[in-house]
Amino acid sequence: MAERPLDLHGRPLGVLRLSLTARCNLACPYCCPDVEDAPDLLTLPERLALVETTVGLGVHTLRLTGGEPLLHRQLEALIAALQPLRRRDPNDPRGVLREIALTSNGVLLSAERARQLKAAGLDRITLSLDGTDGASVARMAGLGGAAAGGAVLEKVLAAIRHAREAGFDPARGALKLNAVITRTGNADQLLPLAALARQQGLELRLIEFMDVGNRNGWAPEQVLPAAEMVAGIGAAWPLEPVGRAPHGTAGRWRYQDGGGLLAVVASITAPFCGDCNRLRITADGVAYSCLFAATGTDLKPWLRPRPESARLQEALESLWRARRDRWSEERQEAADQRPAPAEMAYLGG
Ligand code: SAM
Ligand code: SF4
Numbered sequence: 378m379a380e381r382p383l384d385l386h387g388r389p390l391g392v393l394r395l396s397l398t399a400r401c402n403l404a405c406p407y408c409c410p411d412v413e414d415a416p417d418l419l420t421l422p423e424r425l426a427l428v429e430t431t432v433g434l435g436v437h438t439l440r441l442t443g444g445e446p447l448l449h450r451q452l453e454a455l456i457a458a459l460q461p462l463r464r465r466d467p468n469d470p471r472g473v474l475r476e477i478a479l480t481s482n483g484v485l486l487s488a489e490r491a492r493q494l495k496a497a498g499l500d501r502i503t504l505s506l507d508g509t510d511g512a513s514v515a516r517m518a519g520l521g522g523a524a525a526g527g528a529v530l531e532k533v534l535a536a537i538r539h540a541r542e543a544g545f546d547p548a549r550g551a552l553k554l555n556a557v558i559t560r561t562g563n564a565d566q567l568l569p570l571a572a573l574a575r576q577q578g579l580e581l582r583l584i585e586f587m588d589v590g591n592r593n594g595w596a597p598e599q600v601l602p603a604a605e606m607v608a609g610i611g612a613a614w615p616l617e618p619v620g621r622a623p624h625g626t627a628g629r630w631r632y633q634d635g636g637g638l639l640a641v642v643a644s645i646t647a648p649f650c651g652d653c654n655r656l657r658i659t660a661d662g663v664a665y666s667c668l669f670a671a672t673g674t675d676l677k678p679w680l681r682p683r684p685e686s687a688r689l690q691e692a693l694e695s696l697w698r699a700r701r702d703r704w705s706e707e708r709q710e711a712a713d714q715r716p717a718p719a720e721m722a723y724l725g726g
Contacts, residue, residue, distance in 0.1 A: 381435040384666070384700035390435040391624055391654035393428065396442050396725040397449040398660050403482050403529070404519030405507075407557055409592035410444050410722035415661040419680070421451050425458055426684030427658060427676065430693055432462055432472040436656070440478045442725030444660065447485040456497035463498065476500045480555065480726055482518075483536030484529060491536075491543035502545050503582070505555040506533045507562075509569040517563050537577060547579045553640075554579045555726075559586045560601045571610045575636040582627055582640040589668060590720035603628065603643035610639060624654040644668075648705035656697070659723040664693070667702030668726075669718045 381389050398418070401410035419427070428439055439459070446452055462474035478501040479494065486504070494502070507517035508530070515526025537552070545552040554577075556563075556570050567583070574581035583606045588595040607616060607630060614636055619629040626649060627640035643649075650667075657665045662680060663673040674696050679689040704718070 382694050382697045384697055386651075386701065386703065388652060388700070389654055390431065390656055390697050392438045392440065392656070393431045393436045394440045394442055394655060394657045394725045395424065395428070396444060396658065396660045396723060397446045397452065397455075398444040399720070399722040400448055401443060401445040401482070401722060402448060402484055403445070405517060405557070406519050407517075407559060407562070407586055407593045407595075408721045409590065411720075415659075417662075417677070418660050419662045419677075421455055421458065423662065423680045423684060424455055426680060426686065426689060427662075428459055428474065429462060429471075430686060430689045431656065432474050433690060434694055434697065435472065435654075437473065437475040438478065439474060439476070440480060440725070442480045444722045444725075445482055445485070446479060447481050447490065452479075453493050453497040456494065456499050460498045478503065480505065481536075482506075483533040483540075486532075486536035486539055488539040488542065491539040491545070495543045495545065499545075501551045501553075502540050503553045503555050504533060504536055504540070505557075506530070506570070507556045507558070508566040509573050510566075513563050513566050517557070517559075537579070547577070550580065552579060553582055555582045555584060557584045557586060558601045558606060559599045561599065564601050567606055567609050568613055571614070571639065574639075575614070575632065578637060580629075580638045580640055582642060584642040585645045587644050587668070587721070589718050589724070591718075592720060597645075600645050602646040603641035604646065606641055607639070621649065624652050625649075644705050648703075650703035650706045653703075656693075657724045659719075663723070664696060665719060665724055666696065666700040667704050668724055669704035670702055671718050673719065 383389055398414055399411040400414055465473045477499055479499055480503045483504040508514045511523035511527030514530045515523055520526050540552050554574050585603055586600050615633040616630040619631050621628045627642050630639045662676045664676055665673040679692045
């Protein structure tokens with residue numbers, strides 16, 4: 378591989394999170410997605426060029442996200458078109474894409490769609506679910522009432538089945554569950570969610586409510602610290618620490634009774650900027666080098682009228698080399714000077 382750029386804190390690039398749309402079929406109040414797509418969404422060839430270029434700069438894992446990525450009609454076509462990057466020789470100087478993952482709310486994950494995603498070459502799926510009863514799901518997904526929440530819950534439970542049957546094996550980490558926990562929204566769902574995940578053999582990833590965007594009314598009192606989540610679940614099923622993988626987002630715990638793994642993403646109370654290797658690109662081609670950054674770099678000038686790989690590589694490389702973000706760690710230091718960050722649905726989590 379060509380020399381991998383390091384940012385100003387010596388961090389390499391490793392993961393690309395590509396948002397395919399900022400729209401969603403749910404309206405989780407902690408996220409608040411767009412109702413309409415941006416006018417000039419990237420095309421499939423433009424997205425391919427971006428992935429290929431970032432792979433040349435060190436990206437080994439691609440996460441497709443949104444908004445809701447299953448709303449994107451070309452999702453399977455994009456995954457299929459990326460496969461040549463997977464099949465490269467491990468020593469190919471142009472880099473190799475090792476993994477393609479998807480984060481989805483699961484509502485549109487039919488049995489057929491799960492099979493199509495698998496056939497296209499998707500490796501892993503993380504499904505999001507914030508409660509185990511209709512009222513909780515409705516509250517956290519911005520739905521009208523318990524009946525609507527119950528219907529979404531049924532769809533997500535079916536999506537878990539469909540993904541598993543299509544070959545996304547939770548025992549190999551290919552199927553996981555995400556849940557955002559807020560203090561007054563769904564803290565009472567911690568144990569039911571953990572029980573569901575244990576029973577289904579899924580790793581549950583509990584996410585602290587983050588101050589991303591301007592729309593979600595974030596307040597520190599609403600954050601349930603990861604340590605409290607772990608203590609609550611550990612009191613029911615004792616846990617032992619596994620630690621956080623290098624460049625990972627989640628601290629992991631193992632159930633002592635053999636019930637699998639639990640993970641917590643403590644972006645607010647225990648930030649992990651020190652080895653962050655993630656670049657985010659919005660559905661309309663704006664690159665953000667931090668989830669909490671206020672401004673990004675519009676890459677369309679290097680993609681249109683057609684992608685020019687050498688110039689695109691130069692632009693992305695200089696963006697990464699100039700990266701100094703450690704917003705989550707600086708949160709406490711400079712809360713009052715911090716510019717408003719971009720919306721979660723643009724950056725995809
Ligand atoms: N729609 C898909 C989903 O919900 O999985 C993918 C996009 S969503 C933005 C990606 C992840 O970000 C989800 O697991 C979601 O729960 C999480 N998320 C959204 N807003 C958040 C916030 N303010 N704080 C913490 N996590 C958030
Ligand atoms: Fe949609 Fe995911 Fe945002 Fe919820 S978190 S509104 S499911 S994009």
